[in-house]
Amino acid sequence: METIFDVENFNLWYGDNHALHNINMKIEKNAITALIGPSGCGKSTFIKTLNRMNDLIPSVKLSGSIRYRGQEIVNSDINVYNLRKEVGMVFQKPNPFPMSVYDNIAYGPRTHGIKNKSQLNDIVEKSLRDAAIFDELKDRLKDSALGLSGGQQQRLCIARALAVKPDVLLMDEPTSALDPISTSKIEELVLDLKKEYSIVIVTHNMQQAVRISDYTAFFLLGDLVEFDKTDKIFSKPSDKRTEDYITGRFG
Amino acid sequence: MSDNAKPSLQQKSLPFGRSLYSHALQSCMLLCIGITVALVFFLILYILIRAIPYFSWEILTTKPSYLRGTIGVLPDILNTIYLVFTALVIVLPLGVGAAIYLNEYAKSQKLVKVIEYAVETLAGIPSIIYGLVGMLFFCQFLSLQTSLLAGSLTLVIMSIPVIIRTTQESLKTVPNGYREGAFGLGSARWHMIRTVVLPCCIDGIVTGCILAAGRMLGESAALLFTAGFAHALHGYIDGITSSGATLTVALYVYAKEQGEFEVAFVIAAILLVLCFITNYLAQAYGRHMKKIKQ
Ligand SMILES: Nc1ncnc2c1ncn2[C@@H]1O[C@H](COP(=O)(O)OP(=O)(O)O)[C@@H](O)[C@H]1O
Ligand SMILES: [Mg+2]
Numbered sequence: 001m002e003t004i005f006d007v008e009n010f011n012l013w014y015g016d017n018h019a020l021h022n023i024n025m026k027i028e029k030n031a032i033t034a035l036i037g038p039s040g041c042g043k044s045t046f047i048k049t050l051n052r053m054n055d056l057i058p059s060v061k062l063s064g065s066i067r068y069r070g071q072e073i074v075n076s077d078i079n080v081y082n083l084r085k086e087v088g089m090v091f092q093k094p095n096p097f098p099m100s101v102y103d104n105i106a107y108g109p110r111t112h113g114i115k116n117k118s119q120l121n122d123i124v125e126k127s128l129r130d131a132a133i134f135d136e137l138k139d140r141l142k143d144s145a146l147g148l149s150g151g152q153q154q155r156l157c158i159a160r161a162l163a164v165k166p167d168v169l170l171m172d173e174p175t176s177a178l179d180p181i182s183t184s185k186i187e188e189l190v191l192d193l194k195k196e197y198s199i200v201i202v203t204h205n206m207q208q209a210v211r212i213s214d215y216t217a218f219f220l221l222g223d224l225v226e227f228d229k230t231d232k233i234f235s236k237p238s239d240k241r242t243e244d245y246i247t248g249r250f251g
Numbered sequence: 252m253s254d255n256a257k258p259s260l261q262q263k264s265l266p267f268g269r270s271l272y273s274h275a276l277q278s279c280m281l282l283c284i285g286i287t288v289a290l291v292f293f294l295i296l297y298i299l300i301r302a303i304p305y306f307s308w309e310i311l312t313t314k315p316s317y318l319r320g321t322i323g324v325l326p327d328i329l330n331t332i333y334l335v336f337t338a339l340v341i342v343l344p345l346g347v348g349a350a351i352y353l354n355e356y357a358k359s360q361k362l363v364k365v366i367e368y369a370v371e372t373l374a375g376i377p378s379i380i381y382g383l384v385g386m387l388f389f390c391q392f393l394s395l396q397t398s399l400l401a402g403s404l405t406l407v408i409m410s411i412p413v414i415i416r417t418t419q420e421s422l423k424t425v426p427n428g429y430r431e432g433a434f435g436l437g438s439a440r441w442h443m444i445r446t447v448v449l450p451c452c453i454d455g456i457v458t459g460c461i462l463a464a465g466r467m468l469g470e471s472a473a474l475l476f477t478a479g480f481a482h483a484l485h486g487y488i489d490g491i492t493s494s495g496a497t498l499t500v501a502l503y504v505y506a507k508e509q510g511e512f513e514v515a516f517v518i519a520a521i522l523l524v525l526c527f528i529t530n531y532l533a534q535a536y537g538r539h540m541k542k543i544k545q
Binding site (some may be wrong): 035051053056058081082083084088089095096097098107108111136157160161164171230 | 358399426428429431432433435436437438439442446447450505
């Protein structure tokens with residue numbers, strides 16, 4: 001197994017609020033890692049440190065180490081724009097830009113300097129195909145992305161993230177705002193993307209974690225309680241608190 | 252409560268007392284509307300009736316001549332356009348830039364609150380005070396003399412709050428998801444602002460601009476001391492350093508100092524028309540943007 005993120009003794013504070021305590025985990029390449037746990041336990045906070053989106057919140061302080069492909073990203077002066085290009089993100093609420101479908105997908109490549117029209121066309125088509133939404137949208141490339149349904153918008157956002165050719169996709173509850181059919185489409189898509197990408201997905205939905213993930217990390221009140229193969233977590237959890245959570249005793 | 256205490260749904264009219272009250276209130280409101288509309292129409296009609304007899308192509312297209320004893324308001328029209336245009340060109344980047352800084356860059360919320368409070372206060376200061384400060388600072392301290400440039404700069408200071416406020420308001424309506432989305436794809440902040448945030452705010456900025464232009468058109472107190480009273484025609488370049496009256500200032504001068512009420516009414520009518528045009532532009536632009544968004 002190859003590690004893509006190596007997290008060691010990682011701590012995070014929002015001002016005085018110690019939100020993540022001494023996290024240790026190795027996230028595997030080309031696997032799906034699910035983060036579960038009750039609201040407010042720090043899942044979003046953790047996933048946002050993996051592409052340094054937390055830099056945008058002035059009160060955040062970090063300690064410890066996270067290495068992405070061996071490079072330290074905590075408190076180091078790496079190029080965050082390139083990091084975010086390699087570690088893409090899909091958000092809870094679909095957030096397509098108020099532009100055409102085409103311009104949404106082309107936004108990332110253009111940001112990173114690609115201007116050539118035919119190259120952009122190829123990227124747009126490939127990204128839409130990879131996100132399994134090309135057939136639905138091929139005649140609507142010029143339409144505003146805001147007119148799409150919620151599920152289409154979310155897959156468009158995934159396509160937009162794929163367009164900059166990332167290594168890793170971070171997904172923060174990508175289906176929590178969607179209906180069951182759109183949800184299962186996205187789950188299929190995520191399983192399919194695993195071949196080429198490493199995926200870290202936050203989910204509120206235990207079944208979803210079981211259905212799609214290879215590894216599961218259970219967070220509770222800022223602690224990483226247990227991190228193991230998904231089968232193991234859901235069949236023989238080694239921590240009482242994990243067991244209580246997955247059997248629905250709290251959360 | 253017993254059942255028969257409930258009001259019957261069949262009963263059509265209100266009890267007499269309440270019906271009287273309601274009618275009285277309605278009549279009062281009609282009266283208020285009537286008075287307002289009547290005042291506005293009276294004002295407009297009065298100005299037009301007094302102005303139209305003196306309207307001529309000549310008065311619109313010539314400068315006043317003491318030799319021939321003729322009066323023309325062309326210099327005043329050109330001064331107004333020149334002044335408003337120059338002020339807008341300066342105030343737009345300043346005000347929009349300040350609003351972007353406050354909304355997108357500033358880290359200290361305390362500082363932002365203090366500046367916003369200052370901007371609010373500035374917006375409420377009577378314009379004669381801007382005129383006084385403009386005269387002391389631009390005309391005397393910076394030795395610009397009374398000139399269109401000094402007048403423009405005074406208008407700039409005066410309208411910065413309007414531009415900052417309207418821009419900030421429209422920046423605040425841009426959902427944070429757009430910003431996160433752009434950052435998540437590896438955009439730097441300015442790139443994100445330029446490509447995602449500002450395109451969403453163009454309407455707000457244009458509306459602010461039209462509002463500010465409207466206010467400048469109607470401004471006189473801030474210009475009396477700073478832009479001066481001259482009715483001369485200048486070239487585009489040397490105009491900026493010469494003194495020049497705008498329409499509103501000219502109106503004051505003609506009516507108050509020279510007792511030329513005919514000209515004053517002609518100018519008033521021109522201002523009315525300009526006012527209609529800016530309002531129309533603002534509304535037409537709003538409608539146009541709504542259509543595009545659909
Ligand atoms: N921007 C923020 N500023 C301050 N505290 C925050 C911020 N975001 C999250 N927190 C705090 O960090 C903790 C973890 O939140 P979060 O990571 O959003 O949890 P989850 O995604 O697991 O529901 C919570 O206590 C929350 O109040
Ligand atoms: Mg969350």
